[in-house]
């Protein structure tokens with residue numbers, strides 16, 4: 001028995017790999033292109049573990065995908081690999097189409113060929129789990145009900161549109177070919193190993209460096225936050241007990257305005273790593289900056305289906321998850337230094353350089 005994970009050197013993927021190997025003897029093959037977001041340092045704990053087979057490659061490489069499936073004969077594929085940052089998709093959408101749309105299509109084709117040739121018992125047990133996002137549903141008004149699995153798709157950014165496209169392909173492969181696929185649509189994750197282009201790690205690290213904390217627009221956009229370990233548990237539950245062909249929404253029932261999130265990070269830092277009196281509290285670094293184009297106002301997930309059918313519920317509150325996360329970044333200065341390379345600085349200049357305060 002083995003599983004094939006894609007994107008397992010990224011934020012959620014590496015948390016998933018570490019969780020998996022921490023509680024199961026089953027080996028996994030980890031296919032990752034090691035883009036700027038993929039980092040083998042996330043997997044340092046399992047470097048010497050023979051159950052972790054790392055393959056440096058692209059989900060869009062059809063011969064590689066086919067040969068990995070034939071060689072390792074996995075019982076399941078879990079597809080985390082993607083370009084994942086909305087701001088990057090606005091400044092350069094091509095790579096999002098390539099990986100999220102063409103790459104997922106290529107992986108689905110390889111999976112279909114492999115699955116078709118499996119003996120009946122293995123064929124019935126096989127799963128293709130596609131990890132997706134709540135952003136495919138578009139933006140909610142203040143009083144709208146949360147996104148359910150039946151909410152129509154209305155993606156607003158190139159990132160969201162590319163993920164929506166991949167979700168549609170996964171759905172079609174189940175409907176047309178019978179491939180036993182599952183899709184999860186999850187809300188905003190945070191936790192250890194998140195690349196500091198995303199709001200929470202960016203704010204923690206900027207604050208520690210005494211830099212401005214950039215809040216887009218009026219700071220009243222709402223996201224529904226989920227601690228990454230809770231997302232990993234949801235993916236495992238769907239993989240083991242989800243019904244093929246189904247979609248499961250995953251979320252923390254933890255809606256927060258961005259400005260609240262930033263203020264909470266500042267408050268935790270004031271306690272764990274206080275600044276001197278002369279510098280004042282971390283919140284004095286907050287700056288409202290030019291908004292993200294097309295910025296979705298509110299996301300919220302109705303996770304009733306996964307709770308009811310699979311018994312999943314988040315274990316971490318936002319307050320406890322945020323405190324753990326801040327502490328993790330404080331304790332991992334080497335990891336932080338490793339990801340804040342010249343390339344990262346170029347991204348910061350590109351994304352924030354032209355924003356007015």
Ligand code: NAD
Nearest residue numbers: 007009010011012033034035037038058059081082084189
């Ligand atoms: P991430 O950007 O941190 O990691 C993505 C990983 O995929 C990296 O290791 C990268 O090297 C790899 N990758 C990129 N292109 C690849 C390719 N062509 N072939 C193989 N590997 C490739 O992303 P993340 O935040 O960990 O997100 C993982 C998945 O979860 C994505 O599909 C994303 O859409 C989805 N998701 C993320 C969140 C979130 O809040 N971060 C929420 C819901 C869903």
Ligand code: DAU
Nearest residue numbers: 084085086133134135187188197198199214215216221258
């Ligand atoms: O909802 C799930 C999605 O969450 C995932 O599919 C994406 O992969 C993930 O990146 C995330 O998308 P967001 O755009 O919501 O995440 P981000 O951390 O970039 O931004 C969170 C909110 O904070 C958003 O409203 C934009 C705002 N923001 C972000 C940054 C980077 C700021 O105000 N300032 C910033 O500097």
